[in-house]
Amino acid sequence: MRKISLLFFVIIFLSLKSYSQGCSDAGACSVESLNFSLSEEETTSNLRLNLEQTIGLGEKFVFISQTTAGIQYKITKSSSLELRVPFIYVYGNLGHSAGVGDLLLSLNQRIVKGDNSSWNAIFATRLKTNDANKSYDGNPLPMAYQTSLGTYDIILGTFYQLKTWDFYFAYQHSFGNNQNSYLQPINITEDKKLYYESNLLKRGDDLYFRGRHHFKLKNNNHLTANALFVYRLQQDEIFKNGKYVDLAGSEGLTVNLALTYSKNLKKNRKLEYTLAFPIIDKDYRSDGLTRNIVLGIRIINL
Template sequence: MLAVFGLLTQSAVQAQGCSDAGFCTIGALKQHAQADSAKQRVTLLLPLGLGDQSVLVFTPGLQYDRIFSARWAIQAKLTANYASGDLGSVTGLGDVFLSGTYSFPAKARWRTGLTLGAKLPLSNANLKVNGNPLPMQYQSSLGTVDLIMGLSVNSSRWQLSAGWQQPLTGSNANMFLPGSDTRPEARAYPPSNQFNRKADVLGRAAYTLLNQSRLNLNIGLLGIYHLGQDTYNDQNSRSLAITGSEGLTLNATVAGWYNLSTKIRLGFTVGMPLIVREVRPDGLTRSFVFAPEVSWSF
């Protein structure tokens, strides 16, 4: 198992990861661990990645899950962000994610869950270093309020999910224009002044390879389709489309969990790209991604 884990982690060096706009890991859309009897769970999330232009990105999060009954569950998540690259280093609060999931009465061996949620920004996506605007690769949030919907169908081995994430508040407050920046390194980043991001749809298929009392391991395919070309405002306040920003990202994913005890569980997620979009001006591209987590049940 350790050899397989090491190989998969090495393969993630070119991973795109989730478009973490956020909906890959919310409610019923997240790649599933085995079910347990815990009614409440607190999870520490520690994703680490390497973005465009080798920007190091660390996005810790704290997540709370509460199961009220066989039908209803809620989830709340708070994130922050640290980014460091050739334009400087910056930290900031990220987003609050709130969601509720309804599980329909089970038929045969398949279970269906419907998730409705929202992403609420704690930053306007305009973090700066020494007064200089930073591109989206350094921002701790996309700076928009988003609606998230998802549907997941699961058996003991399979998970099939579909989701939609729609920005509701239009352009964010980012002010980065590489042509107006005196730093030579800035020319390598896409413009994002008054960045307006289009919606995403998600499709996931995952299969559980191991489902033991203490160890769970599954593999999957995660596809994210960006539904249109994002836009920005140039120095003359004209709205311009960013060519190549729409299209498909397809990843192979591996996720695993190990129960240290009845209360504590360790987990990880890694990914490998199969298809990528030409341009990711939202700053979500990762050439490396590894996301460990620790959860406490009570």
């Protein structure tokens, strides 16, 4: 246990040293938030409820709290349907906002299952809950303060598990522009109050690759090391000075690392603690998904 505590301390220290980076993925910033494996433990119930709480620091150290309820229904032995509903609260030097975040609806279909392996296909959609144009005191807020990305997205992926390893690859496409109206005010010169511009933002497509390794501990508990690679294929676009412009530096690679400690509870329940942070990111992050560090706790199978 001392080794685990020391490892967490080292990771926190490294994450704070890399605070100028960001954690950008259009699902959830904590890389453990989207867990598409069909069954993390054996259960006879067709319905499973999960609850997750994360807190993080975003662009300009904006405080972000996200509470997510997940409902997973096992359709057959090889397929499941999941709905994730987040509630988001954001507070920073421009004001605050709160509301229900984008819904994530996913279908997980197992294709092949072996003795120590499985291969699944993932079909998911992200459903916007608003147009990403919240304001504070009459002033439009940048994407860092928005509770929605303001678009409908589709996610196509595949998940492969082999013994203590698993790998996830996916493609995400957003449809159209959102209705955000933030541009940097000309009467403000303080850098701490100038955010990435996002007026009528259109995000580029993303490719995801995630790899995880699970270490078995005493009492069947686990420690999971996680690396998530996100590559934005095109530059984001915004509307400025009467025309659409590409945002230089908004394409490219983001790399996030995470460590999760899983503790088994009674009645097939599980409690997870997660620390996630970035080590590589893009130069321009207009989508508001920047995170310097994320801490999370999740209870599975309520």
